[in-house]
Each structure stands twice: as C-alpha cells, then as structure tokens.
Amino acid sequence: MKIIVTSVFVQDQDKALEFYTKMLGFVKKHDVPSGEYRWITLVSPDSQDGTELLLEPNEHPAAKEYQKKLFADGIPVTMFGVADVREEYQRLTERGVEFTMKPTEMGDITIAVFDDTCGNLIQIIEQK
Structure with a gap:
C-alpha cells in the first residue's frame, strides 16, 4: 500500500492552482470537471509519477471550520520536503510568498x- 493522493482544502481552486504552480513550482497533472468543481492534482516536477496533491474545494462547512481553526492556531496543514530550507525561503520570499x-x-x-x-499554512522541511 502507498499514498497516491493527498489533499489540501482551498478557498478558490483557480487561485490555488496559480499559486502552487507559478509560485511553488509544482506541475499540474490532472484538471478535469468534477460536478460543480474540478479534480485538480499537482505533482513535484522531479517526481511526476509520485504522490499527487489534490486542490480540494473547502465548500463543506466542516472543511471551512477545520481550515479556519488550523490557520488561526498557526498549524500547517501539510509539509513539503526541500533540499535547503534557507535557499527555498529566499527563493519564495523573492516571489512574494x-x-x-x-x-x-x-x-x-x-x-x-x-x-x-488559499487559507492554509504550509511547512517546508529540510532533513539532515
């Protein structure tokens, strides 16, 4: 068994897609209609067959409440691994993150x- 998709609740799928691809550098893998919303998944550019990140609409009241409370308490919803946190911090800060x-x-x-x-705090981590 392996993790193939994990999700992040977002307030606006288009805004999230823009941020996660243009600012962070993820690659869009799927973008298909799914009822009122879309099934949008992203992957790391160096692991395009790896785990997908689903940009999930936070339309359910429980999702909205969950997202708001985690953000208010300063709790990241997920974590992304990077080779050098300081380098990534500099790169993202220069892009306005x-x-x-x-x-x-x-x-x-x-x-x-x-x-x-898009309503979330995201942690980046470098493991030595």
Missing part, C-alpha cells in the same frame, strides 16, 4: 512556514 515562520533549526531538521494565500 509570506512566511509566518522563518527558517528555524530543530535538532536534525530545519523548518519554515508560509501562507499559501
């Missing part, structure tokens, strides 16, 4: 947290 936590060492890892502009 707003961080709520600058690169911080915690034992054998370094993390940073940013706002995805």
Whole structure:
C-alpha cells in the first residue's frame, strides 16, 4: 500500500492552482470537471509519477471550520520536503510568498512556514 493522493482544502481552486504552480513550482497533472468543481492534482516536477496533491474545494462547512481553526492556531496543514530550507525561503520570499515562520533549526531538521494565500499554512522541511 502507498499514498497516491493527498489533499489540501482551498478557498478558490483557480487561485490555488496559480499559486502552487507559478509560485511553488509544482506541475499540474490532472484538471478535469468534477460536478460543480474540478479534480485538480499537482505533482513535484522531479517526481511526476509520485504522490499527487489534490486542490480540494473547502465548500463543506466542516472543511471551512477545520481550515479556519488550523490557520488561526498557526498549524500547517501539510509539509513539503526541500533540499535547503534557507535557499527555498529566499527563493519564495523573492516571489512574494509570506512566511509566518522563518527558517528555524530543530535538532536534525530545519523548518519554515508560509501562507499559501488559499487559507492554509504550509511547512517546508529540510532533513539532515
């Protein structure tokens, strides 16, 4: 068994698609109609057959509440691995991404947290 798709609730699928592809550099894998919304998945450019990230509409009241509470409490909804957190922090900051936590060492890892502009905090992590 393996993880093939994981999701992030987003307030606006188009805005999320723009942010995750243009700002973060993910690649769109699927974008198909699914009722009122779309099934939009993204992959890492260096692992296009790897785990997909689904940009899931937060239309359900429970999803909205979950997303709002995590954001208000400063809790990231997911984490992305990077080779160098400080380098990624610099690259994303130059693109206008707003961080709520600058690169911080915690034992054998370094993390940073940013706002995805779609209602979520996202953590990036470098493992040594």
